[in-house]
Amino acid sequence: MFDSTHAHITTWVVALILFAVVLILRKGGNQKGAKITHMILRVFYLLIILTGVLLFSRHQGFNPALYGLKFLGGVIVIVMMEMVLVRGAKGRNTGLLWTVLIIVLAITFFLGLRLPLGWNMLS
Ligand code: HEM
Numbered sequence: 001m002f003d004s005t006h007a008h009i010t011t012w013v014v015a016l017i018l019f020a021v022v023l024i025l026r027k028g029g030n031q032k033g034a035k036i037t038h039m040i041l042r043v044f045y046l047l048i049i050l051t052g053v054l055l056f057s058r059h060q061g062f063n064p065a066l067y068g069l070k071f072l073g074g075v076i077v078i079v080m081m082e083m084v085l086v087r088g089a090k091g092r093n094t095g096l097l098w099t100v101l102i103i104v105l106a107i108t109f110f111l112g113l114r115l116p117l118g119w120n121m122l123s
Contacts, residue, residue, distance in 0.1 A: 003058070005118035008051035012074075015044040019081050026089070038085055045078045055117065062116055070115060073108035080104065 018041040025034040052074050060067035080101035084094045113119050 003117070005055065005112075008048070008055055009118070011044055011047040011051050015041060015048055015078075015081070018044060019085070022085055023088075041085075042082075045082070048074065048078065059115075059117060066111060066115060070108065070111040073104050073111060076104045077101065077108050 018037055022034050022037045022041060025031075025037060052071065056067055056071055060071075080097055084097045084101060087097065088094050
């Protein structure tokens with residue numbers, strides 16, 4: 001968990017899938033299912049942060065600035081996912097949140113690829 005990114009990748013892939021499942025269930029009118037899936041998604045937020053912090057604490061010395069940006073980007077993605085779901089449930093506008101989510105998700109993903117562990121195809 002300290003030197004391999006597999007656990008971290010698993011947590012954010014599962015979280016993105018659960019995020020889509022909440023939206024699909026909600027659209028299909030299954031509010032109870034969406035609520036339960038959202039609760040499970042929140043556990044995965046914690047697991048993303050836990051695995052991310054473990055990698056960060058061990059490796060950020062390579063490049064503290066880029067690792068800091070990766071950390072910040074990851075946290076913003078999680079906050080945006082949660083805000084899209086909570087505001088969407090209340091019927092509020094989520095357009096701006098979606099824009100920030102997609103842009104920061106792309107930046108976080110490419111920073112992850114740029115950093116030295118695991119997939120390292122951009123450096
Ligand atoms: C949904 C949010 C997130 C996404 C999509 C994401 C994506 C990624 C990707 C694509 C990688 C590269 C994996 C590899 O090279 O094998 C990675 C690695 C990493 N992530 Fe995240 N991440 C997220 C959240 C976080 C958070 C919240 C933190 C910090 C608390 C974090 C810290 C790290 C660290 C330290 C690495 C290792 C970088 C390296 O040396 O290659 N990530 N992440």
